[in-house]
Amino acid sequence: MISMRGVEKYYAPDVPALADVSVDIEAGEFVFLVGHSGSGKSTFIRLLQRELLPTGGQIIVAGQDIVRLKNWKVPYLRRNIGCVFQDFKLLPNKTSYENVAFALEVIGRSRHVIRTQVPEVLRLVGLEDKMESYPDELSGGEQQRVSIARAFVNRPPILLADEPTGNLDPATSLGIMSLFNRINKTGTTVLVATHDREMVDSMRKRVIALENGHIIRDQHRGVYGYGD
């Protein structure tokens, strides 16, 4: 589903944000991407979204060589990738329902599809009672659920999350993680960048560890790291 070959990214010469990263993630996998701040996690995620282009190397996402992908095709790539962020990125003047519906509206889905899929996905994330609430009326965990609902409403084969629990307390984080787990069970490939040690250790999923832009560890049923 995701394949990187010798990927490197330099923002400034001599300082690699990512260097010689080669990794394969199969369809339906659940992968944690761990590392300190500045280790290259966000760069990794943004390369997959094609927010950034790599300085070198090859990236295949959902069967497409995204380095060579034409600019006007990028939106269609992104429809196959759901994204969740630490700061939720919800529109404050729209309700939960409208926030999720917006994602379908702007890719031209019909009103009928919106009316059926939005309530369904909000039910999936456990917010069927909060559909008409605005983001500032929701707790952080609920806001993150809305943003996950938005990322997943189009049923993308890939879900990327960049520090999804960075702003949440441990109990809430656990709920969010189990939601990712549930989404992963539907066959969606899930990649979560995090430095939430307990979460990674408790889930026992594949863990890719980054340090200074290099992959230092890639293990199945892994843990966050050794004492660092």
Add this chain to the structure above:
Amino acid sequence: MAINIGYFVRESAVNFRRNWVMSLGAVITIYLSLLLVGVSMATGFIVSEIVKSVEDKVSIQIFLKDGAATEDVEILQAWLLADDQVDTVNYVSKEEALQRFKEEMAGSPEIVENIRENPLPASLDVTLKDPRIVEDVVAKIKANETFLKICDRPDEPEESLKYGQQIVNRLFAFTRIVRIIGVVFVAMLAVVSLIFINNTIRLAIYSRRKEIGIMRLVGASNWFIRGPFLLEGVMQSLLGAALAILTVLVIQATVLPRLRDALPFLPVDLAAGAMIQLALVLVIAGVVIGLIGAGFALRRYLKV
């Protein structure tokens, strides 16, 4: 697609409301520049109509000096009538000329009253079969010896001839100047309009950057993101164009009748066809300005 168009219109309307001061500025500058285009075009239409009508009834007036011998006048008249190009030749005496002048100036009695002795020369009015050959006939007359003998100003025979082409030439010179001034002003205002639209669209993009970010994130196509902004620019321009067309119509309804009263001898009129052509030009120019202004802002400030 039905939802999309509704969406675009709604978004542009919201943008317009949010930044109405800037939008109004853009609308006004476009309005003014298009109004100038419209007025200079209308003037052009009117003047060309006048030129045409003047050409239609073009005649040559030959002014005769006071006390010219009757037989010389008759010789000249006969010579003119012998030419196939000449249709009629009418002798207008000094008294008749004064009489006509008084009739034309009936609106300004003070001028008429101040005339002590008759300053007007007698003349021969020559009408031609084809107005386009007026210059040829004039050249022939100038070469005629009898004409040189009895013309009003033998030192400058040119001044003793009055014919339509001179008016036509003067009108053309006048319209050329009007057109050049118009083009310069319009070009400057077009640049100002572009800058204004560019700015309003930039503000609109800035105020919606969160939405745009999310649209990019969930894979809205590039044209879907750009659509509302382009539409906003076009809507501002169209509003300006509509105001300009309205103003030209108002001018047509209020100023033209007065002009007609002031210049009864000229056919001052703006045909319906010309008005439609003008409106079309303004609308198209507006759309082009709007698209270019918004497009420029999108290129610079919206990375999609």
